[in-house]
Amino acid sequence: MLASLRRRTAALASAGLAVALMAGCSTTGAQEPETDPSTGSQETTAELSGTLTLATSSDLGPKLFIDDFTAETGVEVQGTYAEAGALGEQIRIQVTSGTAPDLFRSAPGFAAPSSVLNLANEGALRDLSDQPWAQYVPESFSRLQSVDGETYAFPTYGQAMLAFYNKDVFEEVGVEPPTTWSEFIEIMDELKAAGKVPIALGLADNYIMQFLPFALAGTLVDGLEPDFYEKLDAGETSFVESEGWRKTFELFVGLVEDGYTTPDPLGMPGDPAMQSVASGDAAIVVMPSAASPVLAGLMTGGEDRMGSFAIPATDDASETIVPFTPDYLVVNADAKNGDAALAFLEYISTPERASQWAAEVGAIPALTNAEPIDNDVNRTMQPFLSSGQVAPFSNHGWPGGQVAGALMEVGQQVVEGSKSIDDLLAAMDAAYQEAMQ
């Protein structure tokens, strides 16, 4: 039991990172750098000095480059590393009190008080539009990091909302990853007939309430109603009127009601649900790719026995859109060593280094010119990234955390049967309006 608790604690930390991703000194001078036309990167010819203060959620990525960056530029990097949620709360206070680091992690969109757009709207972030790597930021990220067409964040890496499955279970039952909704339901039936729980669902941890709906909404909302959020902001539509969101929740609730998920999902926490996939009792778990190393670690065969696929939501495979969202670094508008911060971003933005950082944290490179990584998650995502069939996690485009809060709170009641999908959509509308004020 102690081992189980340790695993759960580790998994909790990782899940916390996934949730946070969802939500989310001294002076110097510099000269104009020269641009390398092949990579868009600039050789750092600037004369830099002093100390660069950096705060991120993990030292895994930064530590790959800090020593070399210091050797090349003479800038000492003073790093602070904390769990993403706690870091965000700390950064919010530091920005207000004028003590924020030069370069720090920020969540996309408006997901948290310290998110990119909240801080950019306050004038707390430096405009990064003229940086050489800005041309390689995926178009789908623009509404998460741009204000009036100017970009305010560097996408360090990305994560996708995918279905992760136990290959041994799939081979035992004789099923293949689906590409359409009908195929998806077929394998659900076959897995269920074989005595397996098709989808492990641990809704006792309420943030997990977002995962499967977001995976479906990528196709049904961002794909099939691409102007939904524009119209919503203009007051021309609502969640209640959205066919995409209604269909999203109908499919989700249908999976629960038809017995394709963990029995009593509201009583099951997220970590034991994930463990049931590792043990082979369940076949699939839907979660952000940032949590996949935890699942791989729990599986007997490790990463080799874990597969992934994009969740289809229609019977046309070409319509599938995968939620893919970035993790950001931003530059403090009042940075004491802003030039060093810009130089550091430029340093890590080369195709090779962007890929190395992503590989180190088990993620997907975010810049379009980054070198692809050869692992299961990246192989699953590559076709969607190449064709641009990606969209940010739904909550990252919402104007505040209230909408996700309504989804989690009322969504649980819908699963329990005490509220309807109409109630849920109305609650999301009310929360959206409240957050817009």
Place this chain on the structure above:
Amino acid sequence: MSTALATRGPAASPLAPSGASRPKGRHSRRRLVPQWFLVPALVLYTIVVVYPSIAGGLYAFTDWRGGNEVTFTGLENFRKLLADQAAVASLRNTLLIAVSLTVVQSGLGLLLALALNSAIRARNVLRTLFFAPMMMPPVIVGLLWQYIYTPDGPLDTALEALGLGTVVQSWLGSSSVALWSVIASVIWHHVGMSMVIFLAGLQGIPDELYEAASIDGASPLRKFFSITWPLLGQAITIATALTMTSSLKLFDQVFIMTGGGPGVSTQTLSLIMYREAFVYGEYGYGSAIALVLTMIVAFIVFVQMSITRRGEVEA
């Protein structure tokens, strides 16, 4: 006390010349010396406690969202709180938790203390065992009990092994059960503290009173109500006040075990205060909730202590 010491000092000195009196200014300067030693602590207390408390109270009347813009909004946050269904449900849950924890935890703590104040041989081991959960951080207790309550988990397995399979249910997944499941885990965690307070109270009661009662032929029940209960008055006041205060502020275990769900069934005022301030960035509204919670805690504990203190008797 400092004044008394300063006054006694010179008078007690054998070297003081008879009939001589010290200059008044020097005397009063010496009297002030001990008070100057208090200044660093008072400054620190003001910076760390007084100022943030007052600032927090003032933010409750603003729309502060973490940035530099702050607008005074009067009672708007409090109107919003009254109209907020989740907040009203949270208040109801908070009061339910406070009352049930205070009654059940204090009752169990008293029973344990009475049992372990007897001459049973394993009493020291049992006292340690019952107090041990208090040494665990609430987050770990939350994770532990979330695991125990897992469907087909340790609790369900134990109940089925005992032939009580019909009792098995969705401990954290049912709106009607989840709050009681959380309360049970908090009682398990904190009952040792109540037990220790009552044990201290019981050990302060002179044995002679029980011996005299025995000679008079009093039954054990009569001894309890005529001697133990009245003389435990101070312990009851302390145990119930501490339990009431901590349960009104309950956060960690709810946050870890249910996050306030399913729906709003286990939400507490502390939880929505955290959510509004740190998740939604509504620091002004969060401060208003904190202010209301503080006033509720102060009022309830004041009333509760007034009642329990009336029953206190000195041994």
